[in-house]
Amino acid sequence: DQQVxxxxxxxxxxxxxISILNCDYTNxxxxxxxxxxxxxxxxxTFLISISSIKDKNEDGRFTVFLNKSAKHLSLHxxxxxxxxxxxxxxxxxxxxxxxxxIWGLGTSLAVNP
Amino acid sequence: DTGVSQNPRHKITKRGQNVTFRCDPxxxxxxxxxxxxxxxxxxxFLTYFQNEAQLEKSRLLSDRFSAExxxxxxxxxxxxxxxxxxxxxxxxxxxxxxxxxxIYFGEGSWLTVV
Numbered sequence: 001d002q003q004v005x006x007x008x009x010x011x012x013x014x015x016x017x018i019s020i021l022n023c024d025y026t027n028x029x030x031x032x033x034x035x036x037x038x039x040x041x042x043x044x045t046f047l048i049s050i051s052s053i054k055d056k057n058e059d060g061r062f063t064v065f066l067n068k069s070a071k072h073l074s075l076h077x078x079x080x081x082x083x084x085x086x087x088x089x090x091x092x093x094x095x096x097x098x099x100x101x102i103w104g105l106g107t108s109l110a111v112n113p
Numbered sequence: 114d115t116g117v118s119q120n121p122r123h124k125i126t127k128r129g130q131n132v133t134f135r136c137d138p139x140x141x142x143x144x145x146x147x148x149x150x151x152x153x154x155x156x157x158f159l160t161y162f163q164n165e166a167q168l169e170k171s172r173l174l175s176d177r178f179s180a181e182x183x184x185x186x187x188x189x190x191x192x193x194x195x196x197x198x199x200x201x202x203x204x205x206x207x208x209x210x211x212x213x214x215x216i217y218f219g220e221g222s223w224l225t226v227v
Contacts, residue, residue: 004155034215043117043204043218044156089155099208100146100169101216103155 003027004092006104013111019077021107023090026071030092034101035064035075037086044089048075080111115139117219119205125225126195133191134222138207145188146216147180148204149173156204162188195226 005024013019023033031052036044050057050064050073057064063076077084087108091101118137126132138145143164148156159178161169164185174180177195182188192199202221 036218041202041221041223043119043206043221046215046217049215091155099144099216100158100161101148101156103157105153105155 004104006107010108013080016079019080021075023073029094032093034091036089082111085111119219119222123223131193136188136205142207142209144208146206149201151201197226200226
C-alpha cells in the first residue's frame with residue numbers, strides 16, 4: 001500500500017510559468033516531508049523540506065505547502081526554467097532515530113522553452 | 114567534493130556472481146542508509162546504520178544481501194549469487210543531527226545482471 005502518493009506521473013509547463021507538483025500521504029505519523037529532484041541514472045538531489053509544525057517553507061524559486069488536515073503537500077516552482085525538467089519525488093518520514101524515507105513514485109516535470 | 118560518494122557507478126555482472134558496492138558518506142554524518150530504486154518506482158529502503166551499528170533491515174534485504182559499516186565511516190553492500198531481479202540502482206545516503214532530518218544521497222550504483 002502506497003503511503004506517499006504522487007498521482008500525476010507527468011506534468012508539462014511553459015518556461016516562466018508556475019509548476020505545481022502534488023503529493024498526498026496516508027500515514028498521520030509522518031512529521032517531516034522532503035522534495036527531491038532526480039535526473040536519469042543519478043541519485044536524488046535534495047530540494048526543500050518542511051516539518052509538520054509548519055505549513056509553508058520557501059527557498060528561492062521553490063515553496064512547499066503542507067496541509068496536515070488534508071494530508072497533502074505541494075511543491076511550487078516559480079518561475080519554471082527548462083533546467084527544472086526532471087523527476088520530482090516527494091518523501092516522508094516519521095519521528096524517531098531511524099528517519100528512513102517513504103517515497104512517492106515521482107512526477108516527471110517538463111518545462112518547455 | 115564532500116558529498117556522498119559511491120562506487121562503482123555502473124556494474125554489469127553475470128547471474129550467480131557476487132558484487133560489492135561501496136559508499137563513503139559525508140564525513141561528519143553518523144547515519145547511513147541504503148536504498149534500491151528500479152525504473153518507475155521511488156527508492157525503497159534497504160537498511161540503516163547509526164555509526165557502525167546496523168539498526169534496521171528491510172524485508173527486501175534477502176539472505177543474499179549483506180551490508181557492513183565496520184568503522185562507522187564507509188559502508189559496503191554485497192549481493193551474493195546475483196539474480197536478474199537484483200538489477201536496479203543502489204543508492205546510499207547519509208545524514209546527522211547537524212543536518213537535521215535532511216538526507217543527502219550519492220550518485221547511485223547501477224547494477225545490471227545479465
